[in-house]
Amino acid sequence: MVKVGQFLSARLDVLPAEVTDELVGLQDEVAPEPFEKIVEQIEEELGLSVSTAFESIDQNPIAAASLGQAYRATLSPGLAKDLGHSSVIIKVLRPGIEEIVEVDLRALRKIGVWLSKVKLVSKRTDAPALVEEFATTTLEEIDYLHEAANLEQFAADFAGDERVSTPEIIWERSARRVLTLTDVSSIKISDIEALIESGIDPNAVAAELARVTFEQFFVTGFFHADPHPGNIFVTPKPADSKVDFALTFIDFGMMGQVSEKLRADLQSFLFAVASRDARAWVDACEKLGVLLPSADRVILEKAVTELFERFGGVAVGELIQTDPRELKEFALRFSELIRTLPFQLPNDFLFLIRALSLISGVTSALNRNFNMWDALDPFARSLLNGAGASTLKRLGADLLKFATTISRLPQTLDNLANRANRGELVVRNPELETRMRVLDSSVRRLTAGLIFATLMGSGLFINGQDQTLSYWLIGGSVLPLFYALGFGRISK
Secondary structure (H helix, E strand, O other): OHHHHHHHHOOOOOOOHHHHHHHHOOOOOOOOOOHHHHHHHHHHHHOOOHHHHEEEEOOOOOEEOOOEEEEEEEEOHHHHHHHOOOEEEEEEEOOOHHHHHHHHHHHHHHHHHHHHOOHHHHOOOOHHHHHHHHHHHHHHHOOHHHHHHHHHHHHHHOOOOOOEEOOOEOHHHOOOOEEEEEOOOOEEOOOHHHHHHOOOOHHHHHHHHHHHHHHHHHHHOEEEOOOOHHHEEEEEOOOOOOOOEEEEEOOOOOEEEOOHHHHHHHHHHHHHHHOOOHHHHHHHHHHHOOEOOOOOHHHHHHHHHHHHHHHOOOOHHHHHOOOHHHHHHHHHHOHHHHHHOOEOOOOOHHHHHHHHHHHHHHHHHHOOOOOHHHHHHHHHHHHHOOOOHHHHHHHHHHHHHHHHHHHOHHHHHHHHHHHHHOOOOOOOOHHHHHHHHHHHHHHHHHHHHHHHHHHHHHHHHOOOOOHHHHHHHHHHOHHHHHHHOOOOOOOO
């Protein structure tokens, strides 16, 4: 039930904020299993006696979660010498947890079916699908070999980044229910006093954490979905190192995956934000599936342009101090847009939003005035400079698309002119409509002026040959003359 509450705490699309805020407070700390049962679990999984597998194990767990427990231990001397590690952390599943999870999931599936028949619930969410999503994540978390594979992939993604580190897996002492890792305990990322005492700037830590998060979202496509302060350490580096600290991630049971297409679309969104390009931002939202088909792109683009101009680069502290009257004025101008909120939340975004919200909380704690724009700009520039083959490939595709668009521009303009001639061109911008009416009036008056000149010139030209027709033409030219001078209007 603790896991269910934690899972639902990230589902702002299902529960109101008042409920999710309370659920966030749930801590994954429960009464530990007796140490004797833990020893039996280790020996059954490893096929070794605890005294053979480890030189010593601290009987007091450093963490007792709902699914497993963690202990500090020392490897047996021979293995420690071979691996170059002695201090380790042993993660052990609670004995019998698989059966408990199976029973609870069966019950939750029945509840999900019942809830799907309640209109109040079914209108807001697909309860059976929600249960299956929770079941998938939970079953992955009770398979430590799955977590080990996640850890290895994450470590490989950041193998060349000195700012990121992870524990090493001791495969000789690991199995599906037991996972042994090198002990990488260091300064907890939320311990600001300890960071300052170690000579580490919390502001720099916040900036690096944001960069590493963007790297996961926009480049590698494989991200830590549970980056709360307990799962990130700040490890000081030796004096001869190129960097003064590294971010050390632990607990890879919950990870998120971003498809190549979604990653490319996210990069487009990132570049639009970094360049303050409202039109590109709207296009990116449309590609991401965030924008509803009913959204008014013109109004939305105008609103986002004003947001970029006013708040682009503004720090969090400044936003809090923004004059409420200014926000009210903006809300009044775009009241219809704000009322309809033309956005939806694709399923792929749930883990992304959860991870981003956790990271935002950590960075804000490190630096109250932390500005995500400052982190986005250099990161976007590094991508544009070619940080990754996938980025170059995507940019190449964008250039090809741009070239194709340019080549089709004459035909597009011709089609647009034909539509305008047929009266099929619809203009939705009120300001533009006003200008078009003014232009239309000018064209009509110019045409009237040409008619006046033609009639007057023709009348004068034939005056010597046919005076009667000449007088009629000259007299008839008076009407278009009045209209050209603005004394008349053609009714619509």
